[in-house]
Amino acid sequence: MSTKNIVHAEAVAQYTESRLVPDTPAFAHAYTNSTAHGIPEIALSPAQGKFTSILASISGAKNVLELGTLGGYSALWFAQAIKGRGGKVTSIEINKQRRDVAIENLEYAGVKVPEEVEILLGAGLDVLPRLAEEIDQGKRERFDFTFIDADWDNQAAYFDWGVKLSNGKGSVIYVDNVVRQLLEIGTVGSAEKDSTVQDLVEIVAKDDRVEATVMQTCGSKDMDGFLLARTK
Numbered sequence: 259m260s261t262k263n264i265v266h267a268e269a270v271a272q273y274t275e276s277r278l279v280p281d282t283p284a285f286a287h288a289y290t291n292s293t294a295h296g297i298p299e300i301a302l303s304p305a306q307g308k309f310t311s312i313l314a315s316i317s318g319a320k321n322v323l324e325l326g327t328l329g330g331y332s333a334l335w336f337a338q339a340i341k342g343r344g345g346k347v348t349s350i351e352i353n354k355q356r357r358d359v360a361i362e363n364l365e366y367a368g369v370k371v372p373e374e375v376e377i378l379l380g381a382g383l384d385v386l387p388r389l390a391e392e393i394d395q396g397k398r399e400r401f402d403f404t405f406i407d408a409d410w411d412n413q414a415a416y417f418d419w420g421v422k423l424s425n426g427k428g429s430v431i432y433v434d435n436v437v438r439q440l441l442e443i444g445t446v447g448s449a450e451k452d453s454t455v456q457d458l459v460e461i462v463a464k465d466d467r468v469e470a471t472v473m474q475t476c477g478s479k480d481m482d483g484f485l486l487a488r489t490k
């Protein structure tokens with residue numbers, strides 16, 4: 259396999275994003291205001307933000323669950339994808355300052371918080387059982403699309419919750435950064451194998467509730483990739 263074109267990945271990202279995902283004040287502000295508050299620059303790239311938004315839109319999603327809000331950049335893309343469908347984005351963030359900045363960024367973009375995007379403060383594994391209870395009590399709708407982008411150690415548990423809280427057959431679970439993690443824990447590649455971290459791909463491969471694939475990506479954020487699953 260030739261990798262000679264990988265050196266152009268950054269230039270391709272710049273060229274394509276400048277034409278297909280030009281900055282709008284709302285999205286530009288979400289980046290700059292987050293940085294001004296000292297929030298790390300680890301949000302989705304514009305291209306991936308738009309990609310996940312289009313994916314949520316064409317999957318017909320009404321209710322989106324997100325693990326890892328940061329400054330609300332990806333939540334803003336999801337809000338755009340489901341606008342007018344009568345649902346909302348529910349995003350979970352462990353860090354209060356990030357939650358507050360995300361609310362600021364969403365409101366600047368004209369998104370209604372919490373009606374269109376609700377941000378729940380807390381650790382994912384504490385908040386998710388509460389969402390399950392609320393669903394059981396008929397106080398909350400099930401999720402058509404789950405986007406997992408928080409701490410890597412809990413990816414497998416988040417995936418399981420994503421399936422449990424999903425809206426039946428055809429719901430989507432998207433787990434970001436799966437390829438980087440595979441390489442970092444030495445499942446593939448030259449890094450020393452770290453068997454303390456669960457291999458999500460192995461777990462999902464044995465999960466009869468879903469069908470899934472991994473797509474490798476290469477762009478402004480180096481080589482990475484995501485796992486995309488659909489409930490059966």
Ligand SMILES: C[S@@+](CC[C@H](N)C(=O)[O-])C[C@H]1O[C@@H](n2cnc3c(N)ncnc32)[C@H](O)[C@@H]1O
Binds near residue numbers: 302325352381
């Ligand atoms: C990669 S960032 C999310 C980026 C965001 N989805 C975007 O693209 O705009 C990961 C976020 O997950 C949060 N996080 C880390 N551990 C968490 C946990 N256990 N529960 C909830 N959020 C967590 C971090 O504070 C951080 O803001």
